[in-house]
Amino acid sequence: MDEARRVRYQHPKYFLFERRLMSGHGPALPMTARKSGPLSGVAEVPGDKSISHRALILGALSVGETRITGLLEGQDVLDTATAMRAFGAEVTQHGPGEWSVHGVGVGGFAEPEQVIDCGNSGTGVRLIMGAMATTDITATFTGDASLNKRPMGRVTDPLALFGAQAHTRRGGRLPLTLIGAADPVPVRYRVPMPSAQVKSAVLLAGLNAPGQTVVIEQEPTRDHTERMLRGFGATVSVAESDEGRVITLTGQPELQGQNVAVPRDPSSAAFPVCAALMVQNSNILVPGVSQNPTRNGIFLTLQDMGADLVLENPREEGGEPVADLRVRYSALKGIEVPPERAASMIDEYPVLAALAATAEGDTVMRGIKELRVKESDRIDAMARGLEACGVRISETEDSLTVHGMGPDGVPGGATVQSHLDHRIAMSFLCLGLAARAPITVDDGGPIATSFPVFEPLMQGLGALITRDNR
Numbered sequence: 428m429d430e431a432r433r434v435r436y437q438h439p440k441y442f443l444f445e446r447r448l449m450s451g452h453g454p455a456l457p458m459t460a461r462k463s464g465p466l467s468g469v470a471e472v473p474g475d476k477s478i479s480h481r482a483l484i485l486g487a488l489s490v491g492e493t494r495i496t497g498l499l500e501g502q503d504v505l506d507t508a509t510a511m512r513a514f515g516a517e518v519t520q521h522g523p524g525e526w527s528v529h530g531v532g533v534g535g536f537a538e539p540e541q542v543i544d545c546g547n548s549g550t551g552v553r554l555i556m557g558a559m560a561t562t563d564i565t566a567t568f569t570g571d572a573s574l575n576k577r578p579m580g581r582v583t584d585p586l587a588l589f590g591a592q593a594h595t596r597r598g599g600r601l602p603l604t605l606i607g608a609a610d611p612v613p614v615r616y617r618v619p620m621p622s623a624q625v626k627s628a629v630l631l632a633g634l635n636a637p638g639q640t641v642v643i644e645q646e647p648t649r650d651h652t653e654r655m656l657r658g659f660g661a662t663v664s665v666a667e668s669d670e671g672r673v674i675t676l677t678g679q680p681e682l683q684g685q686n687v688a689v690p691r692d693p694s695s696a697a698f699p700v701c702a703a704l705m706v707q708n709s710n711i712l713v714p715g716v717s718q719n720p721t722r723n724g725i726f727l728t729l730q731d732m733g734a735d736l737v738l739e740n741p742r743e744e745g746g747e748p749v750a751d752l753r754v755r756y757s758a759l760k761g762i763e764v765p766p767e768r769a770a771s772m773i774d775e776y777p778v779l780a781a782l783a784a785t786a787e788g789d790t791v792m793r794g795i796k797e798l799r800v801k802e803s804d805r806i807d808a809m810a811r812g813l814e815a816c817g818v819r820i821s822e823t824e825d826s827l828t829v830h831g832m833g834p835d836g837v838p839g840g841a842t843v844q845s846h847l848d849h850r851i852a853m854s855f856l857c858l859g860l861a862a863r864a865p866i867t868v869d870d871g872g873p874i875a876t877s878f879p880v881f882e883p884l885m886q887g888l889g890a891l892i893t894r895d896n897r
């Protein structure tokens with residue numbers, strides 16, 4: 428058995444999840460959440476998914492050793508680790524969350540012998556396509572049924588400007604083969620939608636192009652790639668202009684392996700935090716969560732809704748601002764979420780929509796069109812699921828309004844479809860802890876892509892969540 432598979436099989440708890448995700452089909456894993464007593468205790472959520480992908484990819488593009496602690500061992504990140512091995516890096520797990528990468532240097536990727544299967548991960552496939560697009564090699568990428576529906580033209584279009592060629596029969600979707608540019612040229616690219624994945628793919632491609640690659644984003648999106656590129660030794664400057672945020676990268680640096688301490692994931696933290704705000708009399712602590720300002724929109728929004736959410740012990744860890752989140756149950760009021768905040772909380776709208784159902788009044792979420800091209804169409808998935816649970820919603824192409832029913836008002840008593848989307852599954856399981864009747868999600872398997880310990884962690888706080896196929 429190769430190293431990649433061995434590492435996966437070392438996680439017996441998640442064996443079922445991973446078997447299913449690796450094969451791309453198999454039995455669904457229905458899960459049910461029931462009305463629970465107050466949640467209490469300490470919720471140590473796993474490492475940040477965005478930073479974990481980047482630590483592996485930048486480690487692979489560096490010379491020398493990168494040591495990573497706190498790596499998220501979710502399936503999305505494990506698939507990126509497997510891909511980095513296929514491109515020639517040595518990636519080793521030393522203990523829980525402790526990994527090392529011996530990189531091949533910028534431009535040093537080898538041509539993979541196998542198809543690169545990124546599973547459920549948009550971040551994985553888009554960043555890896557960027558990282559290989561300016562090397563004279565060819566690779567074929569695929570994913571699961573969800574990823575293979577998602578748009579890849581948003582990445583292959585700018586990569587073509589460097590000289591890379593994408594071939595797909597599926598209208599810009601996976602599976603696709605990317606032929607890297609033999610003589611890459613640097614690029615100036617204005618990202619047409621708020622997307623850190625597109626920005627990052629262009630920056631990673633720019634690494635092996637001579638001269639300066641410039642990426643312009645109209646709205647700031649998560650900035651981990653810029654921060655980490657600098658940390659690995661690249662020259663990256665950021666300037667605000669009338670056009671937006673202008674990021675300039677000097678190509679062909681020699682990146683040096685680094686020590687990366689991955690902070691805990693704010694997107695995962697949002698689930699126990701919102702659950703504690705739905706279940707009356709809850710009081711939990713979520714320590715060491717990243718408070719990067721490009722990621723903290725959900726916490727600001729919860730405070731705007733009236734949440735008793737206190738950031739204790741703010742500090743810097745591994746170059747990221749972090750804090751311990753103390754959350755006490757609070758009766759919330761619906762608000763209009765500032766649309767300019769959308770990019771800083773894009774993955775948190777599903778759980779916010781669930782929480783909004785238990786608030787008093789309407790919660791209006793606008794400027795969220797990007798949610799339609801995530802692991803599922805998240806506006807549709809939340810709208811249909813909430814309706815099934817007896818909650819009234821209104822939606823447009825780029826907005827969702829949830830008409831709150833108050834702390835005890837959500838009927839529940841439904842089975843909701845998760846559409847191979849971890850965040851939809853977790854959001855409805857959180858809502859089920861506060862609804863009058865249990866909520867079942869048809870398939871909790873994908874939760875292992877980003878938050879493999881969700882179930883034991885929530886149970887440890889007192890949440891009544893069970894698997895239904897025992």
Ligand SMILES: O=C(O)C1=C[C@@H](OP(=O)(O)O)[C@@H](O)[C@H](O)C1
Pocket residue numbers: 476477478549550621622623624625627649773774797
């Ligand atoms: O760059 C990243 O790590 C991510 C960017 C976001 O996607 P988009 O770039 O599609 O907005 C986010 O939804 C995803 O979970 C992680």
Ligand SMILES: C=C(OP(=O)(O)O)C(=O)O
Pocket residue numbers: 547548549550551774801802850877
């Ligand atoms: C959108 C997400 O991930 P990705 O795009 O990497 O699949 C997510 O984790 O919510």
